[in-house]
Amino acid sequence: MTTLYTSDHEWLQIEGDVATIGITDYAQSQLGDVVFVELPKLGRSLKKAEAAAVVESVKAASDVYAPITGEVVEINDALAADPALVNSDAGSKAWFFKIKMADKSELDGLMDEAAYAAHTA
Amino acid sequence: MLAPDNSPLKKTPLHALHLARGAKMVPFAGYDMPVQYVAGVLKEHLHTRSQAGLFDVSHMGQLTLRAKSGKVADAALALERLVPQDILSVAPGRQRYAQFTNSDGGLLDDLMVANFGDHLFVVVNAACKEDDEAHLRANLSDTCEIVSLAERALIALQGPKAESALAKFCADVGSMKFMDAGPRRVGDIDCFVSRSGYTGEDGFEISVPSDKAESLVTALLDNPDVLPIGLGARDSLRLEAGLCLYGHDIDTTTTPVEGALEWSVQKARRGGGARAGGFPGADNILAQFAHGAARRRVGLRPEGRAPVREGALLFADATSADPVGKVTSGGFGPSLNAPVAMGYVPTSLSTVDTTVFAEVRGQRLPLKVAATPFVPNTYKR
Numbered sequence: 001m002t003t004l005y006t007s008d009h010e011w012l013q014i015e016g017d018v019a020t021i022g023i024t025d026y027a028q029s030q031l032g033d034v035v036f037v038e039l040p041k042l043g044r045s046l047k048k049a050e051a052a053a054v055v056e057s058v059k060a061a062s063d064v065y066a067p068i069t070g071e072v073v074e075i076n077d078a079l080a081a082d083p084a085l086v087n088s089d090a091g092s093k094a095w096f097f098k099i100k101m102a103d104k105s106e107l108d109g110l111m112d113e114a115a116y117a118a119h120t121a
Numbered sequence: 122m123l124a125p126d127n128s129p130l131k132k133t134p135l136h137a138l139h140l141a142r143g144a145k146m147v148p149f150a151g152y153d154m155p156v157q158y159v160a161g162v163l164k165e166h167l168h169t170r171s172q173a174g175l176f177d178v179s180h181m182g183q184l185t186l187r188a189k190s191g192k193v194a195d196a197a198l199a200l201e202r203l204v205p206q207d208i209l210s211v212a213p214g215r216q217r218y219a220q221f222t223n224s225d226g227g228l229l230d231d232l233m234v235a236n237f238g239d240h241l242f243v244v245v246n247a248a249c250k251e252d253d254e255a256h257l258r259a260n261l262s263d264t265c266e267i268v269s270l271a272e273r274a275l276i277a278l279q280g281p282k283a284e285s286a287l288a289k290f291c292a293d294v295g296s297m298k299f300m301d302a303g304p305r306r307v308g309d310i311d312c313f314v315s316r317s318g319y320t321g322e323d324g325f326e327i328s329v330p331s332d333k334a335e336s337l338v339t340a341l342l343d344n345p346d347v348l349p350i351g352l353g354a355r356d357s358l359r360l361e362a363g364l365c366l367y368g369h370d371i372d373t374t375t376t377p378v379e380g381a382l383e384w385s386v387q388k389a390r391r392g393g394g395a396r397a398g399g400f401p402g403a404d405n406i407l408a409q410f411a412h413g414a415a416r417r418r419v420g421l422r423p424e425g426r427a428p429v430r431e432g433a434l435l436f437a438d439a440t441s442a443d444p445v446g447k448v449t450s451g452g453f454g455p456s457l458n459a460p461v462a463m464g465y466v467p468t469s470l471s472t473v474d475t476t477v478f479a480e481v482r483g484q485r486l487p488l489k490v491a492a493t494p495f496v497p498n499t500y501k502r
Contacts, residue, residue, distance in 0.1 A: 032353075033163035035453040036426050036460075038482075054482065056428050058162040058453045059353050 004107060005116035006067045011091065012110065019068055019107075022095040023055065023086065026120045032057040034086040039075040040097055046070060048106055053096050055086060068106045070099035133179035134274045134331040135338055142349055150247035152180040155351040162353035166455040169320055169358055170496075173280035174350035175341055182250025183270040183328055186257065187240040190264070196241045199261045200234065205377060205400045207387035211236045216302035216315050218385050220377060221256060226402030226409070227373040228380070229256065231365065235302035235315060242302070242313060244275070244326070246367045274334035279324030279358075281499065282346040287314075287325055290340065294325065299500040310337055319355070321362025321498040360461055361454045363420055363493025369431060370418060370449045370463055376402070378409035379465070381418045386410070416446065417471040420493035421462040423479070425486055428453050428460040433479040435464055440485075445470065448479060456496050462488065 002014045009027035013020040028034065038054040046052050046066035053064035075097045079085050085094040101107075111119060130153040139146065144155030155177065157165060168174055188195035197208040206219040216235040220228045230249035235242040245253045250269075257267045278287055287294045290308040294316070302315035313328035329337050341347050356366070365371045371380045389395045392407050400406075423429050429451045434444035451462030462479075470477055473492050478485040 032157065032161050033455075035163075036428055038427065056453070058166070058357055058455065059156075061428070061430060 003113060004110040005113070005119070006065075006110055007119060008065055008067070009120075010064060010067050012067055012107075013095075014107065017101050017104070018073065018098050019070070019101055020095050020098045021064075021067060022092075023064060023090055024116070024120075025090045028086050028090040028094075031055060031062060031086070032059065034083045037079055037083045037086065037096070039080055040072045042072055042075060044072045046072060046099060055083075064096060066099065067110065068099060068101055069103055070101045072097050073100045074098040131180075133177055134334040135177045135179060135276075138335050138338060139177065139349070144349070144351060147352070149352055150180055152247065154180060155349070157351035157353045158349050160348065162351070162357065163455050165348065165350045165354035166357050168348050169280045169322060169350055169354060170456050171281065172346045172348070173278060173282035173286050173324075173344075174320070174354065175338065175347050176277040176279065176350050176355055177274070177338075178277050178326070179274040179331075179334070180247035181275055182245040182247065182253060183273050183275060184243045184245070184254060184257065185237075185240050185268045185270065186243060186261070187266045187268070188264060189266060191239070193236060193239055193241065196265055197236070199264050200241060201390070201396065201399065203256065203260055203400060204232075204234075205386045205390050205403070205406060206234070207389040207396070208234055208241070209396070210387070210389065213238045214301055214303045216300045216317060220371075220382070220385070221253065222377075222400055222402040222406065223373055224401045225373075226376040226405035228367070228371045228375060228377070229253070229373060231367050231371065233315070233317065235313075237303055237313075242328075248368060270328070272331050273328050274331050275326060275328050276334070276338060277318045277320075277324060277326045278341060278347070279318045279320040279322045279350075281323065283322070283324040284501075286341060286344045286347050287327075289344070290337075297325075297501075299323070299502050307337060308340065312337075316501060319362070319364055320358035321364070321494055321496055322358070323499045323501050357452055357455060360450050360452060360463070361456055361494065361496040362498055363463070363495060365418070366450055375418070375465075376406050376409055376414065378406060379414045379416055379418065383410070413468060415468060416465045417468045418449070418463060418465055419471050420491040420495060421448065421451070421464055421477070421479075421488040422491040422495070423460040423462065423486055423488045426460065427481060427486060429462045429479045429481055429486060429488060433462075433464075433481055435466060435488075436478045436480065436485060437470060439478050439487075444480075445477070454495060461495050463493070466490070
């Protein structure tokens with residue numbers, strides 16, 4: 001399983017044609033206490049860079065962009081019910097949604113863990 | 122007015138202390154200010170409601186107003202030419218909330234006015250302080266001496282443990298009531314202390330000479346009950362308390378009546394009062410007192426979990442094309458564990474429990490008009 005990162009501080013875990021997407025621990029540390037998460041509807045077609053989800057801290061709302069084109073095949077209802085999961089476990093339990101990828105070549109521009117660490121250093 | 126973007130950010134006397142305590146700094150009203158510390162906005166908010174929070178509000182303006190006659194009553198009557206409040210009846214050692222009005226009845230700023238016995242002590246908002254001082258000088262210099270106390274810091278100590286924390290350094294504070302104000306010795310420092318604040322909690326504001334500010338704050342923070350609190354939690358605390366933020370909930374286009382601040386205009390200045398009118402915009406404001414205003418600031422409780430933020434347009438129903446109002450402050454209330462907002466609606470929709478709709482990301486979300494404060498205040502009356 002490969003994990004990739006975007007410059008917008010999202011992570012993608014790739015398993016076959018499906019990418020699981022969340023925001024990074026760095027992103028949650030910048031946002032602060034998350035109080036609300038809005039997830040895309042199941043079955044929605046997302047274009048790469050389209051606003052797909054919303055994460056709100058006490059102070060501000062931020063968009064989560066689709067890092068890749070495809071169809072939403074699963075959303076994390078547990079996260080919508082308990083948005084603070086983003087703060088406690090951004091890299092795993094607080095995944096946002098899963099996309100069935102339309103074009104895996106879009107992954108080419110994304111960063112690996114080392115490149116992302118350098119990006120946030 | 123905000124400082125021009127190209128001007129370097131100013132620092133309060135507590136700037137180094139903020140950095141040393143891990144504050145995340147942001148520009149605010151021309152100052153480099155702490156928005157939060159390591160604990161974060163949510164914990165800072167809840168700590169203030171359950172224990173005590175210490176806020177640096179040194180960016181605010183502090184001024185004294187002294188009548189050339191030497192009589193505080195003359196300074197009060199002079200200030201009444203600029204505000205719709207009864208300043209003459211503010212007793213020595215007491216403080217009152219006021220607003221500077223413009224000729225349309227809009228608000229130039231809101232402020233606190235204290236009677237210090239032989240003069241008035243005034244606290245104004247950071248973003249307006251230069252304009253406020255110029256306004257005072259332009260209008261009151263004939264009878265009053267206006268002095269800007271730029272060499273003083275201002276801190277707020279708020280929450281149920283504020284009194285015990287401050288009493289270690291100033292035994293007298295226990296006998297102060299809400300809106301009592303005056304010079305007090307705190308430890309070995311000559312301060313001005315008022316029992317007031319902007320969180321809805323009991324607490325104090327302490328004006329301290331700049332060169333003594335850090336030692337006073339360090340001593341107060343040595344108490345484990347007291348945590349430093351940033352502007353983020355200051356905003357969520359005042360929003361839950363239903364208190365207006367100048368430049369957002371009230372501004373030059375809103376009158377005291379539209380802003381639901383009628384309570385702050387005493388009888389003496391209203392129609393038929395002993396000193397009715399006589400402030401800028403009195404015609405419009407007194408007409409609104411008599412006949413009502415077309416719109417009104419109200420508290421709003423979103424029915425879902427999604428915060429509804431400042432700027433969101435309000436609609437009378439889920440489908441109509443024309444907005445009827447706007448959200449002026451909105452976010453998440455940590456003590457309510459729910460979103461809260463305030464905004465302006467037509468007076469016909471301002472009754473508690475009326476449902477209105479806000480447009481958020483293309484969706485119409487229902488909100489109920491709600492009484493404020495959202496969280497009961499705990500002032501020591």
